[in-house]
Every structure is written in C-alpha cells, then in structure tokens.
Amino acid sequence: MLPNKFRRPIKQAAAFGLLANALIAGAAEYPIGKPQQQFGMEIAAVYLQPVAMEPEGMMRKTEESDIHIEADIKALKGNPNGFEEGAWIPYLVVKFEITKIGTSQKVSGEFMPMVANDGPHYGDNIKLFGPGKYHVKYTISPPTENKPAHFGRHIDKLTGVKPWFKAFAVENDFSYAGIGKKGGY
Secondary structure (H helix, E strand, O other), rough: OOOOOHHHHHHHHHHHHHHHHHHHHHHHHHEEEEEEEEEEEEEEEEEEOOOOOOOOOOOOEEEEEEEEEEEEEEEOOOOOOOOOOOOOOOOOOEEEEEOOOOOOEEEEEEEEEEEEHHHHHEEEEEEOOOOOEEEEEEEOOOHHHOOOOOEEEEEEEEOOOOOOOOOEEEEEEEEOOOOOOOOOO
C-alpha cells in the first residue's frame, strides 16, 4: 500500500490524464459513407456537433443547429489541375442537399470554405428533421463557377494544367441518432 503522501498526486495525475485524453479527442467526426474519388480528388463527407464560427453570422448558430456537415476535398496523386497529393482544393462551389429518407423533408444550401484544427474544408451548420436515415448529395463545381472569386489557371504549354472538371455529384446515406453537444467549440 502506498503512503498517503503519494496517493493524492497519483490520483491527480490520473484525473489530468483522463481530462487530457478527452480534450485531445476533440469533436467526434462521424463519416457519411465512404470517401469517393473523382477527377483527381477525394471527397469525404463527415458531420459533427455544430460549431461556432467567426465572423459571427456567416452560418446558422450552434444552438439552432443539429450538426456541422463537411466536405473534405483533397487532391489525389497526379491531380490534373496541379494540386499536390493531399492538398485542399480551394475556390470550389460545393452545394448540398440532405433529404430525410421516406419523407419530402429536405435542407439544401451552399457550403462555405473554412478552416479548423484539422485543416481547411467546406461546411455549414444545419438543422435536421430529427433522428432517422438521411440521403446526402453534394454537387461540386469547379472554380470557374465561383463567379465572385477569381482563381486563374495556367494554360500555356510549359506551365499549364488540364481544363477544370465539369460539375459532378457524390451521394451517400447515413443514420442520424443525435449527438451529444459538448460545447466550447
């Protein structure tokens, strides 16, 4: 048996370790289907609890939302548009449509580009229609469809890249049972 003078520091260290593990884990991301590969990109869909954003007002408030949904879009090796493997693809137009299966209830919109501690992505806070099965459709358009922003593409023989892809969709289903709201992020 350990003397009392050692028990308290050991208990404190154990409690600190548990707290540290919880903080490191951060927000739990839930995958929506499997990542899909198209046009030299990997598109992964995930959701997590709603997140607070800056500047305020750019998306639905956390207390009015059920989830924060994301499209993680990264370049694959040999990307025809000049992006290195694993690089985030900027200036895309990414629209979403989420339908509760078996109903006509749907929510749709356009994702915003943003950054979190796991890197840049497209996302939004949304309100769902309660627990159930949902169908998700992302429509991804090239930077040429992002009219307010300008993102040029070299087209000369020496430094040019391939033409942009045509808009395409990726679709997945997922079950939503609700998530515990941890708060603080």
